[in-house]
Amino acid sequence: MRHLSRLAAPALLALAVCPASAQDASLRVGGSTTALPIISTCAAHFMEKVGTWDKADPSLGKEQVVVYVTGGGSGFGVKGLMNGTIDLGMVSRDLKESEVKTLNQPVTHVFARDAVAIATSAASPLSRAKPGFTTAELAGIFSGQMAVFSHVDAKLPAKAMVLLTRDASGGVTEIFQERVMKKQRLSAGRLQFPSTAALIKKLETNDAAIAFVSAGAVGQDPQLRTYAVDGVTPTQENIVNGKYSLNRPMLIVSKPNPPRRVQLFMDYVMGDCQATVKDMGFVPVRTALDKP
């Protein structure tokens, strides 16, 4: 979806820009399609909750709050911000130095983390044998070079492991390829799932399966267990402070000195919206809001 949404972006933007010129009270947000579902849900809640701008801040006019959220990819989140197409950019990676320079000290907030957990069913042979994996082991397993359990640990049976992955549209695949596989290729024998939910269902029922999957989605599922990577367990703390390496930040970015309306929405994303972040299977950055 990440790239196809480029098709949709101009059409949506045309929609977004027209009313925006009529009344300047609307906000335009665009960028990463990984962040899109979170931010568009937050935007809907925000519009519902606030209603008119004067209720959020009495200094503002009595116009209806309208937030348009479009995809376009992380690159568009930065470019659109530069050329003024959007007021807020969604970016699911760190900003490049050149981008920070062009935007001239942008206001950036990490509002969520997208992390990859290595998971199996609780009854998997690996569950008893291994507390975690090294990056090299993971590359061996997911490239298909270590195809049976005994390749991972000699005590385990010589039974084939089943590799589960999201299809290419999952952001986790990008992180995993970049941080773990590097130049190696994912095994062609992997099963690809169209949704994380379908993958987890399979993982719960197949004890021979191993998967890398969005950390937020595995959560507290008692039928599954997650593994440490290079000795670091994927706890929320380790993910947020960056010790757990298989993760990327999700940013919301504005130009320096954002207008009041932009600031209000950013505050909302960093505040009440954190519950939505968690609901959508991502890792919220605010621990205090962990318990609703």
Added chain:
Amino acid sequence: MAATAQSAPRDDTHTGIVGLAPMEGAALADTLFRRATLAALCASVALLALIVGFIVWESRVPPAAGLSIADFLFFERWDPSGEPPQFGIGHAWAATLFVVGLAVAMATPLAIVIAIFISEIAPPAARAVAEPTLQLLAGIPAVVYGFVGYATLVPFFERWLPTGETILIASIVLALMVLPFIAASAAEAFSLVAGDLRHAALALGVSRWRAFSRITLRKAAPGVTAGVILGMGRGLGETLAVLMLAGNSPIFPDGLFSRGQPLTALIATDLGESAVHSERYYALFSAGLLLMLTVIAINIVVMHVKRRFIGAGRD
């Protein structure tokens, strides 16, 4: 009496005048209706042409620089997010042919037996149940077949295999999906065989089986073949069930218990992630083009066979 006699012609002229107006109205409605149906036909044909044109326009064979046609079609792996990216669709062709071939091979004998029952053996009451049942089977959405297979066959086979998702299971479910099409075509072909031939045979004291196998089956063979080819065409285009049941693994299938990713599943899985006019996008559109050409070719063969069959039936 006189009054009624007088009023009668007046009534006639009256109805005549009134009758004229509806006739003009009817002519207008006729013209409008004719134009509207023509417009609808033109629009749908144009739409079809645009779709085909768009797929041809967006395809590049081979899709990437430095990739030969043979590599694209047969030898290269599919790994668009690897480094460097690879765009071979051979594994998907192999999976498609494997799954569809196996499905048709499983469905055809069963379909012919069903067709024989419907057209030759079934009493009218049984026929009245069997025919609509077949039509209902044909109308069940693919996702339901896929889901039922996923919930029953996959766990069942997982008792023995690492994963239940295999070429075999995809073929079994696809066989159920194409069965109604083959059976309906075959039953139609059998019932189209001229009755006098069969009656003459039966009158000569030939057994029912002999009359069927020597006359009906031979006469109907092209029609049955058309049904089989039609079923193949349906199977080639099927996406959802094979995506769910074959494992969606971009691997070259090497046996019944291997996983695979048929062409339709490959396109459905990867298109969403392809940047417009990227090599991956061209590769997927080219895969779609090849699939479309195959299905069109199959339909042309079906039409040809049917025409010959109907021609032969009239002799």
